[in-house]
Amino acid sequence: MLQKITNSFFARTPISKLDWQLIDESLSKSAELDLLNGNEDQMFHCQENILNATVNHPLNLKYPLPEIYIHSFLKALINKVEKYLCEIHYQILEKYTALVCKNLSGIESGYRTFIIDENTSISLKENISIISDGTTGLCTWQAAFYLAEWCIANRERISGMAVIELGSGAGLVGLTCYKMCQPRFISLTDFHPKVIETLRHNLKENQVITTRSGSSINVQSLDWMEFSRNEIELEADLVLASDVVYDEELIPFLVGTLVKLLQPKRNLNKLPSAIIACTERNEETLERFLSELACRSLKYEHLEHAPVAFACERNYPVRIYEIKPILS
Numbered sequence: 001m002l003q004k005i006t007n008s009f010f011a012r013t014p015i016s017k018l019d020w021q022l023i024d025e026s027l028s029k030s031a032e033l034d035l036l037n038g039n040e041d042q043m044f045h046c047q048e049n050i051l052n053a054t055v056n057h058p059l060n061l062k063y064p065l066p067e068i069y070i071h072s073f074l075k076a077l078i079n080k081v082e083k084y085l086c087e088i089h090y091q092i093l094e095k096y097t098a099l100v101c102k103n104l105s106g107i108e109s110g111y112r113t114f115i116i117d118e119n120t121s122i123s124l125k126e127n128i129s130i131i132s133d134g135t136t137g138l139c140t141w142q143a144a145f146y147l148a149e150w151c152i153a154n155r156e157r158i159s160g161m162a163v164i165e166l167g168s169g170a171g172l173v174g175l176t177c178y179k180m181c182q183p184r185f186i187s188l189t190d191f192h193p194k195v196i197e198t199l200r201h202n203l204k205e206n207q208v209i210t211t212r213s214g215s216s217i218n219v220q221s222l223d224w225m226e227f228s229r230n231e232i233e234l235e236a237d238l239v240l241a242s243d244v245v246y247d248e249e250l251i252p253f254l255v256g257t258l259v260k261l262l263q264p265k266r267n268l269n270k271l272p273s274a275i276i277a278c279t280e281r282n283e284e285t286l287e288r289f290l291s292e293l294a295c296r297s298l299k300y301e302h303l304e305h306a307p308v309a310f311a312c313e314r315n316y317p318v319r320i321y322e323i324k325p326i327l328s
């Protein structure tokens with residue numbers, strides 16, 4: 001049961017949305033047993049187990065979550081334990097008081113770890129704010145989870161493909177695709193220098209081997225404004241992008257980039273396609289994107305969502321499109 005807490009804790013699920021019912025049930029059972037036994041042993045162990053699944057978990061040493069998040073978690077945990085009128089575990093108190101004494105307001109970044117299965121997890125250095133350092137690319141956006149899940153569900157299709165990701169941000173989709181789908185190569189691209197720096201850091205932290213037999217991964221600078229207008233050659237079988245449709249002014253350049261990447265190259269039987277996941281925030285912006293596709297001779301179809309693989313918040317609907325060139 002604590003694995004579920006570990007998964008959502010390290011994915012930095014908002015504190016109020018963690019499965020507190022599960023924690024409460026376990027505390028309540030321990031309190032009942034202690035009442036029968038006339039001691040506080042079970043409660044002590046229960047708190048220790050919760051700490052070991054979260055704040056004391058080895059992942060938090062290697063890829064520490066932002067301290068402000070740990071502070072809020074411990075505060076909420078103390079409130080829960082206090083309900084049972086028993087002693088708060090000394091480690092909870094020690095850790096909490098150490099954080100209370102720090103000024104945490106200016107601390108912006110820390111890691112988020114997404115546990116996909118027993119053998120695979122992805123740890124990303126991410127900022128807390130959705131816009132920081134003048135870019136939207138330093139945190140994972142919601143559509144990225146859906147696109148990464150689509151990749152996992154379609155791993156056989158992706159295996160052996162040359163893949164380019166546009167506007168990679170913190171790198172969740174690209175790293176999931178690399179770790180789970182065995183593409184021939186995958187390029188994670190973005191244009192903002194700080195995002196490129198963070199992407200390189202995240203590749204290194206995840207110890208992905210930039211070339212391994214049959215598969216390689218790299219980070220490249222690719223600005224849609226430049227790429228769509230200039231003679232830059234890049235080839236891909238599959239283009240991936242999540243949450244890149246949010247600014248109307250960027251749409252012509254984004255679609256221009258897709259047009260170039262999806263041009264049929266040598267083999268007309270094997271046309272490249274793009275899978276784009278878009279959060280439905282603004283209907284008009286999405287409509288503008290779809291009509292720009294049609295104007296530039298690209299067609300699209302809606303794809304089904306894949307099974308859930310990531311513990312994350314899902315506040316808005318997300319649409320997944322497969323985009324291909326219209327052949328004359």
Ligand SMILES: C[S@@+](CC[C@H](N)C(=O)[O-])C[C@H]1O[C@@H](n2cnc3c(N)ncnc32)[C@H](O)[C@@H]1O
Pocket residue numbers: 135136137138139140141142143144166167168169170189190191192195222223224225241242243244246250253
């Ligand atoms: C909302 S974020 C989404 C990041 C990531 N794909 C995700 O879903 O978490 C949009 C991304 O597009 C990138 N971007 C914006 N304008 C761009 C451009 N002209 N060329 C390339 N990337 C761009 C940003 O740097 C940012 O990483």
